Amino acid sequence: MFEDVKYQIRNVEGVSEAAAMTFQTIQIPTSLKQERVTAVGYEIGKIGKPQNIISGRELAREHYEIVVDTKLGFKLDDKIPLGRNIYTVVGITKGAVSSSGEALVYISLKDAQQLQFLASNDTIRSDRARGIKDTTSTIVNTIVAKVSSGYSPKDIAENIKKWKHKSAYTNEKQVEILTKNVIEKSSKQIGLFTIILIIVSSVIISLIIYTMTIGKIKEIAILKLIGMPNIEIVKMIVQQSLVLGFLAFVAGNIFANAIKSKFPKNVQLLPEDSVGLFFVVVLVSVIGSLFGIYKALKANPAQAIGE
Amino acid sequence: MSSLAIKVENLKKEYITKDSTLQVIKGIDFELEKGEIAMLLGPSGSGKTTLLLMLGCILEPTSGRITLDDEIVYEDRWILKDTRKLRREKLGFIFQAHNLIPFLNVQDNVTLLPQLNGIAEVEYKKKAKEILTYLGIEDKTNYMIGSLSGGQSQRVAIARSLANDPRIILADEPTAALDKERAISVMELLRKLAKEQEVAMIVVTHDDRLLPYFDSVLKIDDGYLTKTKASETKLH
Structure with a gap:
């Protein structure tokens, strides 16, 4: 949508503030490799600014400043080349990730639009020769709005849908969409991998x-x-199997917690997941011991004497 | 209660294969008094181990009757349903190799059976201490099996076989892995136990030198068994 939609939204009754934002997936060069991140463009001083800044500050200038997540490994005042320009790291956040788990970086809305739409001189010349007009740099991905006290966000969202012909979502709805469509799908995918891993683990425990x-x-x-x-x-x-399973559970938990921050995407390890895993480990250990039990029960006591 | 610990009547064991029937034990009869220690002799393949396994209620005979400690355990079928309970409570086993559980220490090996028999911890520990002292290895109580010598391990095996106060001990070449001095020492010990605790013992051995330590000789050959007094037996 065009950026000027924010003025229309700002004029809706009950909206106290509205600002434009952009989101784009870019690659930034870290010390090790090109890292895929989601760049958030926001209007400085308006809503949408980075949360959880652990060092430095939020953006203060309209150009060439960037706030990055600690996961990317940058320090304050580091220089990051993006597009045609070089950005200076002015702030560092912790745990800022997109819905797909990629680290977020924050730049000003103007920089974000320029980064997205301003092509290289060669590309511009080539596009012009092919009759393509200059692409506009006033397009944004979303308008975020704050509702004045005493107004229902749900009613205002309905109002915007009805009169401005735009899709509008309340915070709750956004969370629901994110949970249902993005996280739930990912969870199912991870769940499938987990089931495969559990089956493989059961086979390994059984063999051991x-x-x-x-x-x-x-x-x-x-x-x-x-x-x-x-x-x-x-x-x-069974006790032997449970002891093995328990040791693997403890080692696995320590290992997972030690390396979770090294994952390219954000990994959340919740205590209830560990509790669930513990019961799965117990079950897998018991199942894994069945072949051993069968073999033991078949053992002939006469083997102890032998002729 | 009779003075008999073991009574075997017309005991037979056949192995039936697809083409033939092999009669290993062809109907044997013998009795063993409480406190009697008998040497079981016979060439290889004569059925010594088969007899030992049948007396230990591990291998089912084909027919006959076995009475252990005044209880008929077999009469053409197992009379006793839980033969393992009988082994746990009335029988003791000593093997050629000590066959101790290597991941348990001396005390745990010795107290395994009393624990299974539901004896209180204080009692079975006291009993284990008594037995280990009796066998002269009380200082090894907390040693792991791997750190013991062959003779010491065999003593622990004897201690284990005594821990449940057995009425009968079945020993399969308990001295085969020991040198002459230790073999004699173990036999002296077994004899002492048999006499002092009125435990009947059948000991499989091929060592003629140990004959003086036995009361009787059970000679098994070609499926038949003959019993003679040790003092009247000459071995070649």
């Missing part, structure tokens, strides 16, 4: 327990010979 049982088959035969009931033997194997 089976191999360990085979290695102790003589001892198991001795235990049966001296009169140990099957239930005690089953308990021992």
